[in-house]
Each structure stands twice: as C-alpha cells, then as structure tokens.
Amino acid sequence: MDAPMAADTSGSSAMPEAPPETVDAPVAIEAHQLGVKFRRNRIRHRRLSDLIRQEKQGRARSEFWALRNVSFQITQGESVGIIGANGQGKSTLLKLVAGTLIPDEGWVRLVGGVAPLVNISGGFKADLTVRDNLHIVGGLHGMLRDEVEERFDDIIDFAEVGDFVDTPFRHLSSGMRTRVAFSLITSLDEPTVIIDETLSVGDRSFKRKAYERLDTMLAGGRTVFIVSHSERQLQRLCTRGIYLRRGRVQADGDIGEVLQQYNADRENEGHPGWKGERKRARRERRQRRREAGRLAAAGLLPTDNVDFDEEGEDLPDAPAPRQV
Amino acid sequence: MARTRAIWTNRRILRILIVRDLKVRYSDSVLGFAWTLLDPLLLTLVYWFVFGVIVSRGSATEQPYILWLLTGILPFQWTSHVLGDSGRLLGNDAKLVTSSSLPREIWVLRSVSSRFVEFLFTLPITAVFVIFFLVFTDQDPARVPTIWILILPVAFAVQFLFNVGLGLLLSPLCMLYPDVQRVVRVFATLYRYLSPVIYGVATLEVSLKAQSWPSWMLIGDQTWPEWVLTIYSLNPLTGILNAYHAVLFPDEAPDVLPLLGLAALLSAVIFIYGWWLFRRLESRVLKEL
Numbered sequence: 001m002d003a004p005m006a007a008d009t010s011g012s013s014a015m016p017e018a019p020p021e022t023v024d025a026p027v028a029i030e031a032h033q034l035g036v037k038f039r040r041n042r043i044r045h046r047r048l049s050d051l052i053r054q055e056k057q058g059r060a061r062s063e064f065w066a067l068r069n070v071s072f073q074i075t076q077g078e079s080v081g082i083i084g085a086n087g088q089g090k091s092t093l094l095k096l097v098a099g100t101l102i103p104d105e106g107w108v109r110l111v112g113g114v115a116p117l118v119n120i121s122g123g124f125k126a127d128l129t130v131r132d133n134l135h136i137v138g139g140l141h142g143m144l145r146d147e148v149e150e151r152f153d154d155i156i157d158f159a160e161v162g163d164f165v166d167t168p169f170r171h172l173s174s175g176m177r178t179r180v181a182f183s184l185i186t187s188l189d190e191p192t193v194i195i196d197e198t199l200s201v202g203d204r205s206f207k208r209k210a211y212e213r214l215d216t217m218l219a220g221g222r223t224v225f226i227v228s229h230s231e232r233q234l235q236r237l238c239t240r241g242i243y244l245r246r247g248r249v250q251a252d253g254d255i256g257e258v259l260q261q262y263n264a265d266r267e268n269e270g271h272p273g274w275k276g277e278r279k280r281a282r283r284e285r286r287q288r289r290r291e292a293g294r295l296a297a298a299g300l301l302p303t304d305n306v307d308f309d310e311e312g313e314d315l316p317d318a319p320a321p322r323q324v
Numbered sequence: 325m326a327r328t329r330a331i332w333t334n335r336r337i338l339r340i341l342i343v344r345d346l347k348v349r350y351s352d353s354v355l356g357f358a359w360t361l362l363d364p365l366l367l368t369l370v371y372w373f374v375f376g377v378i379v380s381r382g383s384a385t386e387q388p389y390i391l392w393l394l395t396g397i398l399p400f401q402w403t404s405h406v407l408g409d410s411g412r413l414l415g416n417d418a419k420l421v422t423s424s425s426l427p428r429e430i431w432v433l434r435s436v437s438s439r440f441v442e443f444l445f446t447l448p449i450t451a452v453f454v455i456f457f458l459v460f461t462d463q464d465p466a467r468v469p470t471i472w473i474l475i476l477p478v479a480f481a482v483q484f485l486f487n488v489g490l491g492l493l494l495s496p497l498c499m500l501y502p503d504v505q506r507v508v509r510v511f512a513t514l515y516r517y518l519s520p521v522i523y524g525v526a527t528l529e530v531s532l533k534a535q536s537w538p539s540w541m542l543i544g545d546q547t548w549p550e551w552v553l554t555i556y557s558l559n560p561l562t563g564i565l566n567a568y569h570a571v572l573f574p575d576e577a578p579d580v581l582p583l584l585g586l587a588a589l590l591s592a593v594i595f596i597y598g599w600w601l602f603r604r605l606e607s608r609v610l611k612e613l
Contacts, residue, residue: 139336
C-alpha cells in the first residue's frame with residue numbers, strides 16, 4: 001500500500017518543477033502533474049462492436065480532462081481542505097489520493113497508509129455479524145487480528161451498538177451501520193486521514209461525538225485531506241485550502257483566503273455564493289419547521305424526530321489552532 | 325516486479341477475503357456448509373442419471389460411471405465458478421473494490437482461491453464413493469487411487485494458473501462490455517461438453533475412429549480426423565481434467581504428462597496475456613465503477 005501509485009512510471013523520475021515549500025517537514029502526500037480524463041458521453045457500457053472496432057477515431061472530442069496539471073505537496077500534520085463547485089474535480093482528486101483511481105498523467109505519492117473516510121461501509125457485508133465484519137474490514141484496512149481484538153470494545157462502545165455485536169449487519173439500522181463503520185475507520189492508526197464531504201454519520205448527538213473524535217485525531221498530528229462544501233466544516237478542520245476550478249488548481253494557501261477567493265469567483269459567475277446559499281437554506285429550514293410544526297399539531301408527526309440540523313450548527317467549539 | 329511484491333505483501337488480506345467469502349456463502353442458508361458438498365453431488369447425480377442411466381454411455385471402461393463423473397465434474401466446477409465470478413468480480417463488488425487501494429489483482433485471486441478451497445472441500449465425496457464401490461461391489465478392475473495421485477498437486481497448480489488467467493482476462497472485459505458477460509455465460513455451459521468431463525480423451529479417440537468420415541475432413545492418408553483431437557488438446561482443461569481422471573482411471577486417460585505439460589504452457593500464455601490486459605484496462609475499469 002505504501003508503494004507509489006504511479007500510472008506513468010516514466011514521469012516519476014522527473015521531480016516537480018517548484019521546489020518544496022517546507023524542506024524540513026516530511027512530506028505526507030505529494031501530487032505531481034496529476035491528470036485524469038473521462039469520456040464525455042456518459043454511456044457506461046460500450047457494445048462489443050466497440051471492442052472490435054478501433055476506438056482511436058473520435059477519441060479527442062469524446063474525452064475531457066477532469067483534472068490536469070494538479071501538483072501539490074502536503075507535509076505531515078497539515079490539514080488541507082479541497083474547495084470547488086460541483087464537477088470541478090474534487091472527488092476525482094480524492095479518489096486519486098486514496099488510490100482508487102489511476103491517473104492518466106503524473107503521479108501521486110503517499111507516505112504511509114491511509115484511513116479513508118470515504119465510502120466507509122463499502123467493505124461491510126450485510127450477511128455477517130458485526131463482530132465478523134469488524135475483523136474482516138479491519139483486516140482489509142491493514143489491522144492485525146490482535147489490534148482489532150484490542151480495540152474491539154472501544155469501537156463497539158463508540159458506535160453505541162453494544163447489544164448487537166453478534167447480530168447480522170443487515171439487521172442494524174442504517175444509522176448504526178454508519179456508526180460502526182465510522183468508529184472502525186477512525187480507529188485505524190494510519191498517519192493520513194481522507195474525508196469525503198458526503199460523510200454523514202447519523203443523528204445530532206453522534207455527529208457531535210464524531211467531530212470530537214476527528215478533532216482528537218487532528219490533534220494527534222495526523223495529516224488530513226478533506227473534501228467539503230461546508231465552509232464551516234472547512235474552517236473548523238483545515239489550515240490550508242486548495243481551490244479546484246475546471247480541473248486545475250486555482251488557488252492554494254491559507255484556508256480563509258482561498259475560501260474568500262472561491263466565494264468571490266462564485267459571485268462573479270452569478271452564483272449566490274455560500275452566504276446567499278446559507279441565507280436561502282435558513283429560509284427553507286424555517287419554512288419546513290413551520291410546516292412540520294403544523295403537521296405535529298395535527299398529530300401526524302412526532303416532533304422529536306424532526307432534525308433540521310443540516311449545517312452542523314450543533315458542532316462542538318473549534319479546538320485551539322494547532323501548531324503545524 | 326513491484327506489482328507482484330504488492331500482491332505478496334497483501335497476502336494476509338487475501339486470506340481474510342477468502343475466509344469472508346466462505347463465511348458469506350454459508351451464513352444465510354440452513355444447510356450452510358453442506359451445500360458445498362450437495363451442490364456438486366446433485367449435479368453429478370443428474371449427469372449420472374442422464375448419461376449413465378438413460379443414454380447408458382457405452383464405454384464399459386469408464387465404470388463405475390459415477391466415479392468417472394465425480395473426478396471430472398468436481399474440478400470442472402472450480403473453473404466454471406471462476407467463469408461465473410468473473411462477470412461480477414469488479415462490477416457487483418464495486419463498493420468493496422473502491423473502498424481500498426489494494427492491488428486490483430487481489431479480487432481475481434480471491435475468487436480463484438476461495439473457489440479452490442471449496443473444491444478441496446468437495447474431494448472427500450470422491451473418497452466416500454471410492455470406498456463405497458470397494459466395499460459393496462466387486463468392481464473389476466477395482467477403482468483405487470493409482471500412482472498418478474502424485475500428479476494432483478501439479479494439476480492443482482496448472483488449473484490455478486489457468487483460472488487466474490481466465491479471471492484476469494475476463495473480469496475487466498465483462499465489466500466494460502456486458503456482452504462479453506453473456507458470451508461467457510453461454511460458453512461456460514458449452515465448455516462442460518467440450519472438455520473431458522462426461523467422457524474421456526480415450527473415449528473421444530475411440531468414437532472418432534469408429535465413425536466413417538468424408539474424405540474432405542481428413543488430412544493426407546489418415547483414416548480418422550486426428551486434427552480434431554489436436555484442437556481438442558489445445559484446451560488447457562483437457563490436459564488438466566485428463567490428469568485428474570488418471571488417478572482412478574489410468575487406462576482411460578492417455579498421455580497424462582504431455583497433455584498436462586501442454587496445458588501448463590497454454591495456461592501460462594493465457595495468464596501472461598490476461599495480466600497484461602488487466603493492467604491495461606484497470607484504469608478504465610476504475611473510472612467506470
């Protein structure tokens with residue numbers, strides 16, 4: 001897993017043109033001239049005739065670069081947020097760093113393993129018990145049997161599924177499943193943590209716990225690589241931001257400044273930007289709450305099930321800024 | 325090669341995956357592990373009923389026919405299952421594949437290995453039948469394992485290589501082109517009859533000789549189309565299954581070593597080509613997941 005994941009090994013001999021900014025701090029993630037191209041026509045499957053026919057013709061116009069010339073260097077202990085609108089290459093970059101996608105150009109190198117908080121319940125099998133699943137998925141992510149054994153109780157406690165250890169995974173509620181998966185992946189000792197924005201970890205109280213746990217992990221000097229749409233989340237967790245636009249690095253620097261530039265760009269392009277979106281979201285939430293209140297009054301909906309916390313307003317206070 | 329080393333360092337994970345496969349396969353059925361034995365056993369009984377009883381396959385030398393079938397069907401099922409797996413190896417388990425950065429070859433090795441373990445579990449069926457015929461019938465010649473039993477590890481190794489080659493070759497193709505998956509499914513059925521499962525290489529030769537052939541099918545002054553047999557032996561499973569048959573039926577399995585050697589060579593070619601293609605298509609497969 002710690003072998004460099006280079007599709008183009010011939011390029012790996014060339015060093016990045018820009019000298020590393022921090023020479024003394026050890027590198028955790030290094031990307032050099034990364035590029036990935038996708039087909040524009042999103043036909044998932046091709047016909048057999050395509051296999052036989054030469055695909056050379058028309059290749060140029062049917063393909064586009066989702067990412068190109070993306071280079072950066074992340075030192076150990078840094079926490080970096082990837083910013084960008086939808087479809088600008090954020091998730092693609094995340095996959096490249098996690099090693100689940102192979103670049104068409106350039107290379108990305110990771111020092112040490114990765115705890116991927118991406119698609120966290122991917123390895124879990126519905127038919128097996130929670131215990132079996134923890135052993136197997138833990139193993140898949142490089143945990144030794146003894147390590148799983150050792151952390152087993154902690155993982156179960158944190159996920160709050162003490163009574164379901166020997167229950168098949170499919171009998172757990174979806175919230176429980178995510179909690180188990182989150183609890184396991186965050187128990188990994190890997191020096192780098194990759195977090196996807198789509199990470200939703202259940203109800204409000206667990207969300208709080210989850211963020212506290214991420215804070216502890218960050219405080220422990222891990223490298224964090226996070227893709228998110230939530231300005232709040234990014235400012236809380238990150239010190240550095242990389243702004244992707246049309247598959248290229250538009251800005252790379254202090255998180256506050258990069259967010260500012262991103263918002264300015266969004267407004268210039270006619271999008272309301274985060275401020276406007278938040279205003280709209282708040283308005284919608286108010287409206288929905290009123291509606292739900294009416295329904296509850298009519299005895300149609302139990303009020304305690306209504307959770308409108310979408311922006312994570314109940315998050316614990318941000319920890320003191322770390323010394324990187 | 326760096327790739328080989330990466331796979332080797334992940335062998336512990338491979339073992340975990342195999343155990344997972346076996347657990348999953350039997351976790352949700354009442355009979356559980358018994359299905360490993362029942363599946364091929366029922367299949368064998370069906371074949372025995374059709375070809376042994378109804379058609380009453382002539383060759384008196386392949387008796388007891390049920391033992392002949394077992395020595396062919398059990399190993400054939402290994403390859404057949406791998407063919408079936410290759411269609412969904414990367415597609416259906418996409419969540420698993422994309423949740424880790426393991427070398428993707430692991431997913432093929434996982435299928436071949438867990439199917440191999442299953443195959444090993446079914447071998448006692450043959451042993452039980454051998455003992456049964458030995459004790460309860462006065463079969464002549466008695467079907468006891470011959471010296472050819474020593475060839476089994478080699479046959480396992482060659483078939484493993486062949487199966488891994490097939491998996492590497494077909495799993496990315498099935499993922500990218502669903503048509504291939506359909507072709508594979510049809511071919512898997514056909515393959516059972518094109519390999520020495522229900523009949524032996526010796527029987528095929530006898531049958532070919534017994535027919536009268538139009539002259540255009542013959543090369544030179546041959547009296548029977550020997551080229552059919554040549555093409556037939558270019559199927560790696562011919563040499564492999566022939567070796568399995570030789571253990572109990574040494575007289576019905578000719579040229580064990582040359583045929584197995586040829587199978588090994590062809591398997592190696594398929595394996596190398598399969599791996600090359602797999603590496604070439606890997607990037608595209610990952611984009612589709």
